[in-house]
Amino acid sequence: MSVEVDAVSVRIGAAQILETITATVVDGQMVGLLGPNGSGKSTLLRTIWHALIPSRGAVLIDGTDVATLPTRELARRVGVLMQDDGTDARYTVREVVETGRLPHRRLFGADEDPRDRVGEALAAAGITSLADRRIDTLSGGQRQRVLAARTLAQATPVVLLDEPTNHLDLAAQHDMLGLFRRLGVTVFAALHDLNLAAAYCDRLHLLNAGRLVASGSPDEVLTPELIGDVFSVAAAVTTNPLTGTRAIHLGPRPITESTPS
Template sequence: MELSIARAGARLGGRWVVDGVDATPPPGALTGLLGPNGAGKTTLLRLVAGLLEPHAGAVLVSDPAASDPRPAVPVHTLPRRERARQVALLEQASDAAVPLSVREVVALGRTPYRSVWGTDPDPGAVDRALEAATAAHLADRAWATLSGGERQRVHVARALAQEPALLLLDEPTNHLDVSAQLALLGFVRRLGVTTVAALHDLNLAAAYCEHVLVLSAGRLVAAGPPAEVLTPALVHDVYGVAAHVLTHPVTGRPVIAYGPAEDG
């Protein structure tokens, strides 16, 4: 899916939380959405998901690979069922206890495909999503008994069960240990689905993202490949910390070493 964020803005509480963001994440690639707390990452993801209507600009989506390709349209104008088949948003995980099994939670992702009688045209979709998210061993567990990391894997499986063309992830590595973080982002990158993931860890973004967008106070301050964007100057200006950008000895990707909060 092709995604174009065209001067998009959103006001919340009387102020611009997202202000004139103009970006085109590459199709089929993993884009990292970066920035400090309060930069507007979650609001921008909700605009891209069509859950919020922009107060300025537009968020446009199109699928040139579809059998009947149509011109790009504002994502928030898509009928809810159609939008749910095309766009999946994994929001920051809720700890609410629900009386469901893991399989039942993941099956919620199939809601846009169910008939009026509740039947799913692809009964194997839930099992495939569980397997892809390395959560198949949890299928029969009660949701309320899962750890934070296990719940995050199940949230990912539920999003994958929607079979989206556009995948949006809000801090997907929260609650995951290092091994699980690496496995999740490696898996998402290999999906070949247009993906935008809000991330706090700049080194994870540098290691796994083909493209990054950096927000500060609701505005886009940089966009492009991590090696070009994640410079010491940008890290200092956006995050207020000194940084040295090194080169990973195996992958050749950037590695960020932080200094004290005040640089001299």
């Protein structure tokens, strides 16, 4: 299932958050959204699943404007893992993951899918042993796995990930992105780590101050010049000997001081 962002602009009050963004994710690709804080990554994801309404432009899922889709139907097509989830701390892990099945429940509560999607999601996220724990007893990394499991249980053809590796240790970061990549669904992921983006994404969209400044393969987008311009750091690019993908090395830009006259 494809996602098309067609000339989308988003204004919140007097602030222009996104300006004429056009981006496409084709079926089965993992596409990364990159950019510094405040560049509009989370806003774009929220606009895709219609939590925000664009002031101009449209978002299309397989050619259908998301604004025309009923909430239940949109939730059957798009799964979301967002930051600042606000999940009630009194729920158990299993109860949280079960909410991912709500769009697929019939009138009297029976699930349309005979598979144990909740059990499969708990296992895939590596949290089966935590199923009966309350959310407020978990670490930040464990909570992130719970939210990922809920998204997996939703079993949608499109998945939106907003900083999915937050709170995760190094091994878990790779596990998380590898898990969603192996699903074979369409994934749009906002990421901060450029090396993770290079290793797992098919294409990248680079945002800065609400504008799209570059789109293409990791080789095309992750250049020292673009990284330096957008993130205000010095950058060198080599090849990761373990993965064959781009390896990004970052450092502060040299400080230049003018000589007093």
